[in-house]
Amino acid sequence: MIKAIDTSCVTVLSPINLSIAHIGDHFGFSVAVFDPYLHLRYINGTALRAFHLTSAHTDLHLSVLPLPRGLNDLAVVFHAVMTHGGVEVLSLLIDGKRCRAEVTALRGPQGENQGIMLVVFDGLRTMPPDQPNATELVRNNDADEAGDVASNLELQRIEFLATHDDLTGLPNRNLLGDRLKHAISQARRTKQKVAVLFIDLDNFKEINDTYGHAIGDRVLKQAAARLLRCVRDADTLSRMGGDEFIAVLENVSLQDIIRVANRIVTSMATAFSINNSKLNLSASVGIAVFPEDGNDSATLLGVADSAMYLAKQYGRNQYQFFASEKKAQALQRSQLETDLRAAVTAGHLRVAYQPKVDLASGRIVGAEALVRWSDFILGEVPPSCFLPIAESSGLMVTIGTQVFEQVLAQIARWREGGMVVPCIAINVSVHQLRDVNFVTKITAMITNAKVPANSISIDLTENALMDRIDQVLEHLLQLEKIGVHFSIDDFGTGYSSLAYLRKLPIHELKVDRSFIGGIANESNLRSVTRAAIEMGHALGVHVVAVGVETAEQLELLRDDGCDGAQGFLFYEPLAPNEFVLALEGNSGSTAATGTIAGPGDYGRSAPFIFQ
Structure with missing residues (x-):
């Protein structure tokens, strides 16, 4: 019988100890090592030549190696030997030549399966003349032994195919x-x-x-x-x-x-x-x-x-x-956060502009910049879905910066085209206000865009104002000095104090849509809205109603002295070129002739419907 080769020097999944390679090449036989999943991890020079392979075939799976005839059923033997351990002695006919081979199971220190070593002994050609003892390694089988080997191999093949796929060698x-x-x-x-x-x-x-x-x-x-x-x-x-x-x-x-x-x-x-x-x-x-x-x-x-x-x-x-529904929501949120991070990194968020109308003249006197996300697979993702995720995942500061940069760049393009741009309101989150460098960053962006500071208004929620009020007040006063305007968004939903409101450099109050939506049907909401309008006028600021959707709501707001309005009754959020067209078609428009478009120009056929 053939001597079993000592495999203690073999380390699968890392470069093999050079002693095995040296022995194989010295005696002229082929050595190849496969991992437990039958990927080729090592092959010596003799095997490369004998099997017609190159070093580029390392790491490939056994099933895709271009091996010579006679080696295409090795997966059956390999799996059997890995399962049962030990050594299997084979008689192979490779390219018409009878060869002896050993398949040895490789085990780790704890007995774990580490793969297979194949050694092929290539007849008398392998015996160096100065190594007579080497003949022990290549002693020919007699007919009985060859028959036993063939019979054992067939039994193992039948056993293997009972639990494995015959095409891929994978478990069935x-x-x-x-x-x-x-x-x-x-x-x-x-x-x-x-x-x-x-x-x-x-x-x-x-x-x-x-x-x-x-x-x-x-x-x-x-x-x-x-x-x-x-x-x-x-x-x-x-x-x-x-x-x-x-x-x-x-x-x-x-x-x-x-x-x-x-x-x-x-x-x-x-x-x-x-x-x-x-x-x-x-x-x-x-x-x-x-x-x-x-x-x-x-x-x-x-x-x-x-x-x-x-x-x-x-x-x-x-x-x-x-x-299930709950798990689906959690997984959807997790995936949505991943997709949102990718969109922010790639700069795929864009800005739409919803016009603000003066109720006395009907003219467009401003607009609110609203961030939008259109995903290749999900389509238009509502802000109500992705903004809370942005808040909780720490993305709001980055998104806020991107919105500022896009809006300021768009204003600059409009101005270069000869358009007198109405004031554009930009929402700022509490996370941005907490940044000690908030004023420095906003000032730098305005300077870099080369637009007047009074081209923009910063929208703040009541809750954002009341968070670290002293720091917020300092930020607002510094930005007011360079000409930035401020408005309180969602007014009536927070807990702002009138005493604090009097100290803040506020130019506008926006009455929340939750009140406007019910003023035609609920007297208490009408009363709250009227009180908010009177409060704003008492503070000396303009009052704008947000979310106006019906003519009846519009008439009631006019009767109560509201200054401006914003909502689907007038305009949906518009792409930059659509906003220009709206200005041109608006009575008393201050827009220049012609359409001024820039990056993020989405066409009139795709209106933005999410508010």
């Missing part, structure tokens, strides 16, 4: 069921989570129909190899049949699950190279989590399947969680 449905049950049992004892990812290749049928099943099988092998790189060593990847795969992730957090799912989607979206052709696929992934989505294998597989179809309905090339 039967073995998956056993491993998933074990994972759930273990997670139940340790109070951990298990995730089931149902992976379906999008449009795979088209590849089979167009190129044939032989090419389709090669794509499936490559897909299996890619998926194995996406999951962790401790996870299970199974082929369910056709173009469907299942991944079972044990002891995971939500972040772990999302990380793996993202890797899968990204990996599958990269073109597959077959016969010098590029074939494009993608993957839809459905995710179920133990114990939230189910307590047994059948339930988890079923809901992961349902989530996968949801991913297809949403456009494919993505992952979706199966979720």
Whole structure:
């Protein structure tokens, strides 16, 4: 029998000890090491030449290596040896030449599976003339021994195929069921989570129909190899049949699950190279989590399947969680925050302008700048959805800065085009006001834009005013000196004190829409609105009603002496070029002739409807 090679010097997943390479090359036999998932991790020079490979093939999966005839069934042997341990002696016919080979299971210090080492002894050619003892390594088998080897190999092949997919070598449905049950049992004892990812290749049928099943099988092998790189060593990847795969992730957090799912989607979206052709696929992934989505294998597989179809309905090339209503909301919020951060980083937020109208003349006398977010997948995301997330995730300061820069740049472009720009109101959050450098930053942005400071008005909520009132007052007084105007937004909903309001350099009060919406039907709201108008006039400031939507509301506000109004009855929020057109068409417009457009020009066919 062949001597077993000492594998104590082999370290899988890191460069192999040079002694193995030296022995292999010295005696002229081939050495290759594969990790537990059958990726090639090391190959010596003799094997490179014998197997017709190059160093570029390192790290590839066994199923996609262009190995010579006679080595294409090694996956069966490898899995069997890794399962049972020890050494398997083979008689291989490689390119028409009979060779002896050893497949050795590699084990770690604790007995953990570290992969496989393949050694191929290439006949008498391997015996150096000055090493007569080397003949012990290549002693020929007699016919009986060869027959025993062949019989044992066939039995192992039958055993392997009972639990594994014959195309990819991955665990099949039967073995998956056993491993998933074990994972759930273990997670139940340790109070951990298990995730089931149902992976379906999008449009795979088209590849089979167009190129044939032989090419389709090669794509499936490559897909299996890619998926194995996406999951962790401790996870299970199974082929369910056709173009469907299942991944079972044990002891995971939500972040772990999302990380793996993202890797899968990204990996599958990269073109597959077959016969010098590029074939494009993608993957839809459905995710179920133990114990939230189910307590047994059948339930988890079923809901992961349902989530996968949801991913297809949403456009494919993505992952979706199966979720109850509460969990769906939490996951949606988490994903929305991720998407919002990406949009802010990429500068994808834009500004719309909702005109403010003087009730006495009907003229446009100003506008409020409103931030808008249009996502490629989600479409128009309402501010009521993303602004609270921005507040809680610390994005408001960055968003506020971007809005200031966009508005000031747009005002500069309008002025360069000859337009007399009415005052544009910009909302400022409490987070911005807390910044000790708030005044310095605003002043610098105004200076850099080269526009008059009185071109803008800063809108503050009552709650923002009352937060650190002394610091806020100092900020406002400094900005007032350079000409910036201020208005109190959502007036009536906060807890501002009249004594403090008298100290602040306020030019305008905006009565909140929650009062305006009911003034035609509820007498108490009409009374509160009238009182707010009288209070504003007593303070010597203009009063604007926000959210005016009906002619009846407009008439009541005029009767009560309100100065201005803003709402859908007059104008929806407008893109920059639409705002110019509105000024041109407005009685007494101060706009110059012609349309002045700039970045963020979205066209009249796409009105902004979210308020």
